[in-house]
Structure formats: C-alpha cells, structure tokens
Amino acid sequence: MASLAEAGLFDAGTIADRWITEYCGLAPAGDVLCAPVGDAWRALFEELAGLSGEGFALARERSHRHAEDIGTGYRVGDEGEERPWPLSPVPxxxxxxxxxxxxxxxxxxxxxxxxxxxxxxxxxxxxxxxxxxxxxxxxxxxxxxxxxxxxxxxxxxxxxxxxxxxxxxxxxxxxxxxxxxxxxxxxxxxxxxxxxxxxxxxxxxxxxxxxxxxxxxxxxxxxxxxxxxxxxxxxxxxxxxxxxxxxxxxxxxxxxxxxxxxxxxxxxxxxxxxxxxxxxxxxxxxxxxxxxxxxxxxxxxxxxxxxxxxxxxxxxxxxxxxxxxxxxxxxxxxxAFAAFLPRLSEIVLGEPLRLPNIATWWCGQPAEAAHVAANIEGLVLAPAFGTPPLGLPGGGQAIGAQLDAAARAALLDDLGRRPQDYVGQELVCxxxxxxxxxxxxxxxxxxxxxxxxxxxxxxxxxxxxxxxxxxxxxxxxxxxxxxxxxxxxxxxxxxxxxxxVSLLPAGDSTQLRRNPGTLPSRVADNMFWLGRYLERGEALLSVLRVLLGHSISADTGAALAPETVGRLAQIVVTAGAAPAPRALKRQDLTQLARAALEAEGEGQSVRRINQQARMIGAVSRDRLSADMIRLLDAPFPERGVLLDRAGSLQRRYSALAGQAAEHMGRTDAWRFHDLGRRVERALATIGFLRALGQPDATADDLSTLLDLSDSQISYRQRYLTGMARVPVLDLLALDPGNPRGIAFQAAAISAHLNALPVLSDDGLAEPQQEQARAIAAALVTARATRIDDAWLADLQARLGALSDAIGRRYFLHGAEPLRAAGLVLA
Incomplete structure (x- = not known):
C-alpha cells in the first residue's frame, strides 16, 4: 500500500523540518539532535513522516507490533508474566x-x-x-x-x-x-x-x-x-x-x-x-x-x-x-574498582583511559572516605560491591542532596562503621x-x-x-x-x-545438513507434554460444547436425554475439571460447565490446562514459531456467553493444531509433540467409549460419542440405517483410516517411536517400541463385537504404561545413573 507521502497528501520533508524546529526550540543544551541538526536526523524524520503522517502514533504502533512479532519481552522482579519490550520508534x-x-x-x-x-x-x-x-x-x-x-x-x-x-x-x-x-x-x-x-x-x-x-x-x-x-x-x-x-x-x-x-x-x-x-x-x-x-x-x-x-x-x-x-x-x-581503573590503565597499558569512568571514590581508604563524607551533598552514594549496606536501605544508590536529616545521619553513621561498603560518585548530567x-x-x-x-x-x-x-x-x-x-x-x-551481510555463510561454502541437530531431553519432555495438554484441553472443550449446545442452551426439543447428560457430566468430573453437580438441572449444569471451563486453582479446567501449555511455550521460545507462541499467550476469552467462549477457544485449538501440522519441521521435536497429541487423543477416546459406548448405550449416547470424536460425517457416509453400537465402536476404536480413532493413534505412536534414536545398534526394539507395537497389534487383531469395558480398561492402562516408558527412556530424571547400559557418548 502506498504511503501517504507517495499519495501526495503532504510533504514529508516539510513535516520533518517542522518537527525538528519545534523540538529544538524546547530541548536542553547538548541534545544529540540539535547540536547541530545533521542531514541524517532530517532523513530519519522524513522516513517517520512518510510512515506516520502528521503524528507519531502509527510509527509507534508499528514498531511495537514488529517487536511483538519478533517475540521481544522482558520480566521485572518476581513477575510471572513477561512485559512487551518498550521500543521507541526514534532511534x-x-x-x-x-x-x-x-x-x-x-x-x-x-x-x-x-x-x-x-x-x-x-x-x-x-x-x-x-x-x-x-x-x-x-x-x-x-x-x-x-x-x-x-x-x-x-x-x-x-x-x-x-x-x-x-x-x-x-x-x-x-x-x-x-x-x-x-x-x-x-x-x-x-x-x-x-x-x-x-x-x-x-x-x-x-x-x-x-x-x-x-x-x-x-x-x-x-x-x-x-x-x-x-x-x-x-x-x-x-x-x-x-x-x-x-x-x-x-x-x-x-x-x-x-x-x-x-x-x-x-x-x-x-x-x-x-x-x-x-x-x-x-x-x-x-x-x-x-x-x-x-x-x-x-x-x-x-x-x-x-x-x-x-x-x-x-x-x-x-x-x-x-x-x-x-x-x-x-x-x-x-x-569500587572503578576508582582505580584510571591509574591501572596507565600502569598496565601505559596510556590513559580513552573512555573515562565517572569520578569514583572508594571509601575503604581513609582520605577518600573523608572526602565523601565532607562532600556528600554533591555526590551519589552507592554500594561498593553490589550488596546494599545498612545505610542504603532502598537497595540502590542515593543522591546525598536528597536525603533528609535522619537518612543522612544513618548513612554517615554506617559509613563510619563500614566505610569499605560504600563508594561516592559524581552526579552525572x-x-x-x-x-x-x-x-x-x-x-x-x-x-x-x-x-x-x-x-x-x-x-x-x-x-x-x-x-x-x-x-x-x-x-x-x-x-x-x-x-x-x-x-x-x-x-x-x-x-x-x-x-x-548475514550471519549465515555463503551457500556454496556451507556443508549441507538435513539433520536438525541435538534434541535435549528437557525439550523433548516439553514438546511431549505441550502436545498432551493441547489435546487434553481440546477434548474437555468438546465435552463442554456438546453439554452447552445440547442440554443447557437448547431452545428446542433437540436436548439430550438425561442419561446422556449425566454421562457427559461424569466425564467432566472424572477428568478433574469440576466437582460433581448436585443435580442435572439447567442451573447445576451451567455451574459445572463454567467451573470446567474457567476455574482457577489446582483443578484441570480448560483455563488451567491452557496455563500449563502456556508455561511450556514460555520455555520453548527457541523451538516454536512466533505465531504459535502468540496463540499460547493469547488471553483467555472473557466476553460472551459460555458457548461463545468455548467456540473461541475451539478455534484457537484448531489454529494451534494447524500450526503444528503444517508449519513445524518434521524433526524429533515435532515427533514428541505429535506423540503427546496421539497418546492423549487415544486416552480421551477410550474415556469417551467407556462412558458412552457400553452395551446399554442409547442413540443419544452413540450420537454424542461421534460428536466428541468428530466422526459424525464419517459414520453417516458409511451407515444409512441410524445409530448402532458395533459400527460406532469399530469406527472409533479399530478403523486405521479414522484420524480421530484409537487405531490411527496407535499406528502413529509406533511410527514415531520407530523413527526416534535408539541407544544400541543390535537392532532389537527398546521397551517403549515393544509396548507400542503390542498395542497396535492388539487393535489390528481386535473385533468390534468383542469390545467391552474390561478390554477398554486394559487398553487404557497399557497406553498409560507406554507414556511412562516414553518418559523413562527419553526425559530427564535427576537420579538416573550417568553410566546407564547402552549410554551413547558423542
């Protein structure tokens, strides 16, 4: 888009000259712009005028946005959240x-x-x-x-x-x-x-x-x-x-x-x-x-x-x-050392300092201490070795002229007791x-x-x-x-x-490499659990959206049967997202959904899961794209009714999944992220099947089960006779072509583990690979007619054990022996 200057709406040079004239008329003597005004400063303000017009709002907004896009931030003291980097648009x-x-x-x-x-x-x-x-x-x-x-x-x-x-x-x-x-x-x-x-x-x-x-x-x-x-x-x-x-x-x-x-x-x-x-x-x-x-x-x-x-x-x-x-x-x-550097430069280098320090007196010497005490009103008092002495209770430096009588007396008293803890420095303008x-x-x-x-x-x-x-x-x-x-x-x-000039060497002088490099165990752990938390949040959100859309906010007769609503509520309670409701009335269900969506504290609400994912994102800035970091850092939605907020969060989860699927390089870091997603999705689907796929499941139960697994369209394209339990179980548990099904997750888990490094060259599978293959084989050989709660519970336990095995093999353990069998040193 053409700038306003190019459009002929104003002359950037005229605006720049006016800015400089107005500024220099008020600036103090010695200002870097005005002593005297050079062509470079005029060129700078012409660029700013061409960008921002008569004011600076656009330039300031754009510089802040670019700093945010780069990911610049900082933290003050014990603050938990980073602040945006305060970048001035005027260099x-x-x-x-x-x-x-x-x-x-x-x-x-x-x-x-x-x-x-x-x-x-x-x-x-x-x-x-x-x-x-x-x-x-x-x-x-x-x-x-x-x-x-x-x-x-x-x-x-x-x-x-x-x-x-x-x-x-x-x-x-x-x-x-x-x-x-x-x-x-x-x-x-x-x-x-x-x-x-x-x-x-x-x-x-x-x-x-x-x-x-x-x-x-x-x-x-x-x-x-x-x-x-x-x-x-x-x-x-x-x-x-x-x-x-x-x-x-x-x-x-x-x-x-x-x-x-x-x-x-x-x-x-x-x-x-x-x-x-x-x-x-x-x-x-x-x-x-x-x-x-x-x-x-x-x-x-x-x-x-x-x-x-x-x-x-x-x-x-x-x-x-x-x-x-x-x-x-x-x-x-x-x-304290600054007081000696001018003399040391003469002794060690044989020449004076080209950049002198500000004048400093270390009070560990009697004459210097007396000078500082006598001239305290014209000096700055500061700690000699970084640690604040008793006479500087604020922790930093103090201007002698600004001290009241009591503070000055306390400072001089401590200066007399421990002069070596203080320096006096000139007050610099x-x-x-x-x-x-x-x-x-x-x-x-x-x-x-x-x-x-x-x-x-x-x-x-x-x-x-x-x-x-x-x-x-x-x-x-x-x-x-x-x-x-x-x-x-x-x-x-x-x-x-x-x-x-670029930091990267010329392409023809660089040894080509497609190996992305070393993946520390801590990073693998973070990527794995980032995937698990994002998938866990999305699964819980899908339950809440069904609950909100079909039982709480329904205006017609399409509401779910009480039995199905009760099973949905039990899924939420079992996940640790909210306490059990007193009843299944509209008010109780609304309270349940609100707690599961946005409750603070130690539970596993969507808000809390998002916070855990955000914490992992905060320590993974060197591994994640700026867009992914922004999505993780986005504030929790506060406007609209519960269903609207749930929809907003669902779109955010979809965007995060898209970022991982389409923008992350197929490195080991991505494999661990996707492993976490696959393990958590398989566990969530098993939980849905155990709650809603029992032999006494109703049509509402089965339809809700397909909704939670995003498989309604796949089912209806195959079966035109309505809801039946065995076809639903086959689609969600055993069909290797359903990307939301358990069999698909097991195959992906096994493929990822086979592609990850092993510690020996004997060609034998490691424990986590053996467990993943056994789970995949169990799903390949299973029949939907034989799936019952015991089978699902066993599969759930085996997936949990596999997750533990992945952690034992790849992630950090403080007490692990450094000379473990098969340890690779390179």
Missing part, C-alpha cells in the same frame, strides 16, 4: 567518526579488563606492588578464590563484555558501569534493529547504517576457536524462564545456532561436559552462561546452587569446555535525545549499552550501535534515570555504503 543516530572514538575506547577497556583478570587471578603483582588494595579482592563477593592460578581454555577470561556509557551535554562519552559476569542486552539490540528495519525500511540505504550480523558471527567464531574440537557443539546456559531476559536469551540462541540448555540438562563425566539428549549424552564444548557464575558449579563454588552443573569447573580446568565469560570476571564489575511522548517529540535523557566480543583471532570486535535506554521523565541526572522506561535502536551511519 539514536551516531556518526561513524564519533563512533570510531567510542569503539577504540571500548576495545581498550576490554583489553584492560582482561589484563587485570589475568594478573589478579594469577601472580597478583598489582596487589603485591600496592596498586590494588587486597581488600578489593578479599572483601568482594565476586572474587572466586577457587579459580586463582587457573588458566581458562583459550587463555582468555573474557569473550563477551558490555559497558554502559553516558554522553554529557558537551558531547563527551564516559563509562557508567561495566558488565563482565553475564552481560545482557545484545539480543535486545538485535531485536531492536530487526523491528526498526521493518518499521523504517528505507533508512538503511539512505544512511548507510552499519549492520550487527558481522559482530555476532565474530563472537560465534571466537568461542569456537577456543574449543578443542574442529566442529564444536556450543550452548547458551540459562537459569530458566523466570529470568528477566529469557526471551532475549531464546532469540540469541536461535540466531547464533546455540543449544539453549539449563543446568539440569547437563552432566559432567570424566571431566567432559555433556547434554542429556534423546540419543544419549552429547558432548558440549562451549557454554555461554547467562547468570551469576557463583552458581555455575555447586561442588567448586556455591554449594547451595540448584541451577549449576556439578563438576563444570573441573571440566573447564581440564580444557574440555570453554565458559564465556570465565567465572570470576565479575570481580571487576564492582563499583546526561545528554538528551528525542522520544515520542503523547504523539509528540520530547527530550529525554539516555544511556547507551555497547558490546564487544572476541573473534577467531582473539581480537576485540565492537557491535556497531548497541541499544539505548531512555528515561521516562526530563530529569537528566543518571542516578535519577535508573534503568529507563524505553529502549531505542542505535544506528551508526556514515558516507560509505554498507554491504548486506
């Missing part, structure tokens, strides 16, 4: 010449950090010579004593670093914070760029914006180069879905081609790291971890850790696994940039997070841009801005054309 523009200075400063700082870690975890010469107080090590919770005098594989402590920068109104850049333990945000920078490229597609060519793909390729190659094997298997280690940046981690793992694993997926055997997969233990050569390294190994570090891997440090010391970044790097993140506020531009303070990674040659490569955090109010003091409320893409632009 931050930085000219290439200015960026080269930032880039050089970032590389220098990364080199300094590496040199300091090599010394402080090695000979400790800087401490011996008095350049670094010993208390900065011994008093820091981030100093990991067990790792002293150990050389990481590849001889580098750091592979990936991040720094928070601020720009002062005079245009100078400085460092606010260092991130070395588990730097977060690179995935958000990538997602911001993808969203903005979709929103402002013409900007890339007009401004020659540098791309992110070469940076991520360099990082991947750098980690691989430190591994011992020529074709290493690399993984991203996450603490789990409740971490704040889980969505970012999933996106990065998918983009880089890393396995996404949790600690429970991994095991160390003979000083080598393995991931537990459906094909046995598979070697892991490199881990990019995304949590506090103190929790990486409960044997060597924090014994209380439940998210680490026992023996991981031994595997690292043996040189068999690269850990990025090496544990212990967080020592230099402590704000930030530059501002344009952000959209209520459909107009407003100046807001910002900070910039930049990233650097080692390439295959061990050199530092800096991501061109990073991402900006934007404050939600006009106060430009860094201590007041905090984490900010908005994010913006950061575009480095220049006069030279930028070649299109």
């Amino acid at each position: 931050l523009l930085i000219e290439t010449a200015e960026w080269r200075g930032i880039e050089a400063g970032v590389v220098q700082r990364a080199e300094l950090m590496e040199a300091l870690l090599r010394d402080l975890y090695g000979p400790c010469q800087l401490v011996a010579e008095g350049h670094v107080p010993a208390a900065l090590l011994t008093g820091s919770p981030f100093f990991l004593r067990p790792l002293t005098h150990l050389t990481p594989p590849g001889e580098h402590h750091l592979h990936f670093v991040a720094f928070d920068l601020c720009r002062s109104p005079d245009g100078h850049w400085r460092v606010l914070a260092d991130h070395l333990r588990a730097p977060a945000g690179a995935g958000y920078a990538l997602e911001n760029r993808l969203a903005m490229a979709r929103t402002l597609g013409g900007l890339q060519g007009r401004l020659n914006i540098e791309r992110h793909a070469p940076f991520f390729a360099a990082f991947r190659d750098g980690v691989a180069a430190a591994c011992r094997r020529a074709e290493p298997r690399m993984a991203l280690l996450t603490p789990g879905r409740f971490t704040a940046s889980y969505a970012e981690q999933a996106h990065l793992a998918r983009y880089l081609g890393f396995l996404m694993v949790e600690g429970a997926d991994l095991a160390v055997l003979d000083d080598r790291l393995y991931v537990r997969t459906i094909a046995g233990l598979k070697r892991i050569d490199a881990l990019w971890h995304r949590f506090d390294p103190r929790f990486l190994d409960p044997l060597a570090l924090d014994s209380h850790s439940r998210i680490g891997v026992a023996g991981l440090i031994d595997a690292m010391v043996a040189g068999n696994v690269v850990i990025a970044n090496a544990p212990g790097a967080g020592l230099l993140e402590a704000p 930030l530059s501002t940039m344009p952000a959209v506020n209520e459909d107009r531009l407003a100046a807001r303070p910002f900070t910039l997070r930049v990233f650097a990674a080692r390439d295959a040659e061990g050199r530092w490569v800096v991501m061109p841009g990073g991402f900006a955090r934007i404050g939600d109010h006009a106060d430009a003091r860094a201590a007041v801005m905090g984490e900010g409320s908005w994010s913006a893409d950061v575009c480095v632009h220049g006069p030279d054309p930028v070649l299109p």
Whole structure:
C-alpha cells in the first residue's frame, strides 16, 4: 500500500523540518539532535513522516507490533508474566567518526579488563606492588578464590563484555558501569534493529547504517576457536524462564545456532561436559552462561546452587569446555574498582583511559572516605560491591542532596562503621535525545549499552550501535534515570555504503545438513507434554460444547436425554475439571460447565490446562514459531456467553493444531509433540467409549460419542440405517483410516517411536517400541463385537504404561545413573 507521502497528501520533508524546529526550540543544551541538526536526523524524520503522517502514533504502533512479532519481552522482579519490550520508534543516530572514538575506547577497556583478570587471578603483582588494595579482592563477593592460578581454555577470561556509557551535554562519552559476569542486552539490540528495519525500511540505504550480523558471527567464531574440537557443539546456559531476559536469551540462541540448555540438562563425566539428549549424552564444548557464575558449579563454588552443573569447573580446568565469560570476571564489575581503573590503565597499558569512568571514590581508604563524607551533598552514594549496606536501605544508590536529616545521619553513621561498603560518585548530567511522548517529540535523557566480543583471532570486535535506554521523565541526572522506561535502536551511519551481510555463510561454502541437530531431553519432555495438554484441553472443550449446545442452551426439543447428560457430566468430573453437580438441572449444569471451563486453582479446567501449555511455550521460545507462541499467550476469552467462549477457544485449538501440522519441521521435536497429541487423543477416546459406548448405550449416547470424536460425517457416509453400537465402536476404536480413532493413534505412536534414536545398534526394539507395537497389534487383531469395558480398561492402562516408558527412556530424571547400559557418548 502506498504511503501517504507517495499519495501526495503532504510533504514529508516539510513535516520533518517542522518537527525538528519545534523540538529544538524546547530541548536542553547538548541534545544529540540539535547540536547541530545533521542531514541524517532530517532523513530519519522524513522516513517517520512518510510512515506516520502528521503524528507519531502509527510509527509507534508499528514498531511495537514488529517487536511483538519478533517475540521481544522482558520480566521485572518476581513477575510471572513477561512485559512487551518498550521500543521507541526514534532511534539514536551516531556518526561513524564519533563512533570510531567510542569503539577504540571500548576495545581498550576490554583489553584492560582482561589484563587485570589475568594478573589478579594469577601472580597478583598489582596487589603485591600496592596498586590494588587486597581488600578489593578479599572483601568482594565476586572474587572466586577457587579459580586463582587457573588458566581458562583459550587463555582468555573474557569473550563477551558490555559497558554502559553516558554522553554529557558537551558531547563527551564516559563509562557508567561495566558488565563482565553475564552481560545482557545484545539480543535486545538485535531485536531492536530487526523491528526498526521493518518499521523504517528505507533508512538503511539512505544512511548507510552499519549492520550487527558481522559482530555476532565474530563472537560465534571466537568461542569456537577456543574449543578443542574442529566442529564444536556450543550452548547458551540459562537459569530458566523466570529470568528477566529469557526471551532475549531464546532469540540469541536461535540466531547464533546455540543449544539453549539449563543446568539440569547437563552432566559432567570424566571431566567432559555433556547434554542429556534423546540419543544419549552429547558432548558440549562451549557454554555461554547467562547468570551469576557463583552458581555455575555447586561442588567448586556455591554449594547451595540448584541451577549449576556439578563438576563444570573441573571440566573447564581440564580444557574440555570453554565458559564465556570465565567465572570470576565479575570481580571487576564492582563499583569500587572503578576508582582505580584510571591509574591501572596507565600502569598496565601505559596510556590513559580513552573512555573515562565517572569520578569514583572508594571509601575503604581513609582520605577518600573523608572526602565523601565532607562532600556528600554533591555526590551519589552507592554500594561498593553490589550488596546494599545498612545505610542504603532502598537497595540502590542515593543522591546525598536528597536525603533528609535522619537518612543522612544513618548513612554517615554506617559509613563510619563500614566505610569499605560504600563508594561516592559524581552526579552525572546526561545528554538528551528525542522520544515520542503523547504523539509528540520530547527530550529525554539516555544511556547507551555497547558490546564487544572476541573473534577467531582473539581480537576485540565492537557491535556497531548497541541499544539505548531512555528515561521516562526530563530529569537528566543518571542516578535519577535508573534503568529507563524505553529502549531505542542505535544506528551508526556514515558516507560509505554498507554491504548486506548475514550471519549465515555463503551457500556454496556451507556443508549441507538435513539433520536438525541435538534434541535435549528437557525439550523433548516439553514438546511431549505441550502436545498432551493441547489435546487434553481440546477434548474437555468438546465435552463442554456438546453439554452447552445440547442440554443447557437448547431452545428446542433437540436436548439430550438425561442419561446422556449425566454421562457427559461424569466425564467432566472424572477428568478433574469440576466437582460433581448436585443435580442435572439447567442451573447445576451451567455451574459445572463454567467451573470446567474457567476455574482457577489446582483443578484441570480448560483455563488451567491452557496455563500449563502456556508455561511450556514460555520455555520453548527457541523451538516454536512466533505465531504459535502468540496463540499460547493469547488471553483467555472473557466476553460472551459460555458457548461463545468455548467456540473461541475451539478455534484457537484448531489454529494451534494447524500450526503444528503444517508449519513445524518434521524433526524429533515435532515427533514428541505429535506423540503427546496421539497418546492423549487415544486416552480421551477410550474415556469417551467407556462412558458412552457400553452395551446399554442409547442413540443419544452413540450420537454424542461421534460428536466428541468428530466422526459424525464419517459414520453417516458409511451407515444409512441410524445409530448402532458395533459400527460406532469399530469406527472409533479399530478403523486405521479414522484420524480421530484409537487405531490411527496407535499406528502413529509406533511410527514415531520407530523413527526416534535408539541407544544400541543390535537392532532389537527398546521397551517403549515393544509396548507400542503390542498395542497396535492388539487393535489390528481386535473385533468390534468383542469390545467391552474390561478390554477398554486394559487398553487404557497399557497406553498409560507406554507414556511412562516414553518418559523413562527419553526425559530427564535427576537420579538416573550417568553410566546407564547402552549410554551413547558423542
């Protein structure tokens, strides 16, 4: 569709000039747009005007929608639900010449950090010579004593670093914070760029914006180069879905081609790291971890850790696994170290810092403590080692001038008792940039997070841009801005054309592969139970829809007989979806249906089943499409009568089934998802047959049975004489051509299990394969005239035992022996 500008309804250039003039008339001195206005900013606002017209609403809505389509989200604190990523439609523009200075400063700082870690975890010469107080090590919770005098594989402590920068109104850049333990945000920078490229597609060519793909390729190659094997298997280690940046981690793992694993997926055997997969233990050569390294190994570090891997440090010391970044790097993140970095740069590198930090005084030294106490009104007080001291009860930093008399007295009192717990820092004033506020531009303070990674040659490569955090109010003091409320893409632009680059190598240089790769046992477990929950919810919903449509909401004489209604109600109760109704009156049945559809709590209502499926989807972002995630995350319908809400949910289940059937690659992950569906569908059909297919079944029972199994049309095409029990049983239990029947499910289950990996090469069937074949054979040889409740109960028990066997063979079990018979190591 042509834009409004192309339609001639307005001139984008005129609107852009008006926006800039109005904005710069109100913006504070030193704003990045107005000092002075460059052609790049004018081109940006022309693109925005061409997209959004006279206002910014359309641009903001489109950038948010693209961020949502990509799957960007984050979590705050202990929140159970992810928030949508707050992306501003106005990116931050930085000219290439200015960026080269930032880039050089970032590389220098990364080199300094590496040199300091090599010394402080090695000979400790800087401490011996008095350049670094010993208390900065011994008093820091981030100093990991067990790792002293150990050389990481590849001889580098750091592979990936991040720094928070601020720009002062005079245009100078400085460092606010260092991130070395588990730097977060690179995935958000990538997602911001993808969203903005979709929103402002013409900007890339007009401004020659540098791309992110070469940076991520360099990082991947750098980690691989430190591994011992020529074709290493690399993984991203996450603490789990409740971490704040889980969505970012999933996106990065998918983009880089890393396995996404949790600690429970991994095991160390003979000083080598393995991931537990459906094909046995598979070697892991490199881990990019995304949590506090103190929790990486409960044997060597924090014994209380439940998210680490026992023996991981031994595997690292043996040189068999690269850990990025090496544990212990967080020592230099402590704000106390910032006070010494300017001097250490002169000593270690022989040159001053190109990107200076904000002025910092560590109060563990008498003179510095006295300076901070005497000048408290002009400083920011912060924890020296991350842990909030008693004088900062809010947990973070405090502006001295804003403290009341009591708070100031308490702080100074604790500062006198434990000065080593505090740093004083200058109160920094930030530059501002344009952000959209209520459909107009407003100046807001910002900070910039930049990233650097080692390439295959061990050199530092800096991501061109990073991402900006934007404050939600006009106060430009860094201590007041905090984490900010908005994010913006950061575009480095220049006069030279930028070649299109992809993270993927050229097609003619890539070894072809149709094997989708390793499937961890935890992922197989999730896919299996996602299929079971979706099928379980759909089966329960079909019962409720029949109950609602034929007995509660019926306006004519087509209502079901009371006996059939009672059997439907019993199916709901047996499933654990709702308590038994007092009677079969309309009011009681309505209450039963409402509870089974939308009740909260521990039961198995449709709402609760959907929540369980949604939880699995939340930890499977790296395996499921964005459309499938959106369907799982969709809110539970609240409008309309019960039958309308049930219909809405049925359409959602159908869409999810269609996504799985038509859009999931036929990988082992899909096989487990479909296995779960087939097992649950077979169990549901058996439950329907036991409730409604007994020898005394009425015509209403049999018709309802066909409705629940979506087989009315198939039956009526074959039998013109009305309802009969034996033909119904044959169609639903034994007909291999009925995709809703039990025989069809058994054949599909057996085919899936035959296609999955086995642990031995003797050609003999594994237990779960034997059980599946026996069930399929029993159905092939059965006769509908002999089907009774005992036969159905036995089949139900055998399917339950098969599900348990699948779990024992393929899924994680914490106490399972690592040297199990037939274990495959690769």
